[in-house]
Amino acid sequence: MTPVATPYGLGDASPQSITVHKLTGRNFISWSKSVMMYICGRGKDDFLTGFVPRHDAGDPKLRLWKADNNMVMSWLINSTTPEIGENFLLYDTAKDIWDAAPEAYSCKDNSAELFAIETTLQPLCQGENTVTVYFTKLTQLWRQLDMFEQFYWRCPQDEQRYKAIIEQRRLFKFLLGLNNDLDDVRGRILGTKPLSSL
Template sequence: MTNNSIKFGNIYSAFVSEDVSSGSSNENPPQAPQTINPGYITLPTTYKLNGQNYNLWSHSISIFIGGKGKEDYLSINLVQPDDKSPTYKKWKAENNMVMSWLLNSMTPEIGEQFMFYKTALEIWEAARDTFSNQDNTSALFEIKGLLHDLCQGEPSYFITLNRYWQQLDVLDAITWSCPTDGKQYKRLVET
């Protein structure tokens, strides 16, 4: 084997046991290509935060991060260990991983705003404070108009209807009867 060119998609472990200059090979045959762990190359979500789609983005990225078992990094329940703690190195690596997932799920213009935060929780809370729209009037109006125009005979009627109902549930304003309700809801959302 004298071809020493590397093709995209082929990743070889270490160096191939071959002397390319003389054309002779060592006794060990070349290693088979290895695949990259899909968790590192999979995009977190197809919904990139663009400033207009916070609700869809936050739900989608929450599912992704929860699926990786790292949802605690978006919660105040996980406390950053002291930098001298034996668990600090692991916490830092996982926090950086979640931060990269969050930043990679944003458009470059939006991601730049959050690039220098220190924790995933800081990014998560700042994105919520910046882009979650407390007054969803225009989005509610648009969805209600689409529902009004939806015809029952259309092939994807039920799927479309269900999707818009779910979006209305997310956007619909909640009126709390007392401050304790709001605190309880916030606690449930953060867990």
């Protein structure tokens, strides 16, 4: 379907799935990030933030606003499970849905998600994988951890120091998981001063 020009950007009325991360009630952070990425890419994120206000009755722009708002609402509803989407059908604007989603489905401490990632991460080693595949799997899990772990620092120096500690621990995890036939490489890396980055 051809995008339609509107005052707020390019519209796309296609009923496509906008993300593989459907909101299930237990994956709010990954869902919200992937949905926002899609909607920002379409130039419609102002409908989530409320930056584009609803026009008054009689304003000729109201019809276009409604069309864009309903399109964004349909993207949000179609990116959820049917049970969650059924509830969101009762809202009037995309912003209403966007504001309600974290209240209902965001877990403040993300403990369940963090535990699931750590459960996969801890025993992970190279095994039959190439070094590249092993590293890619580790990196994917570490990025998920970074997404779920949200820290608020009082000073930038503490944040930088923490990141350096995490980087060192991840290097150790990577090296520990390498197969035994790479002991020489592991030893050379550990012998470098300062230690190499991942």
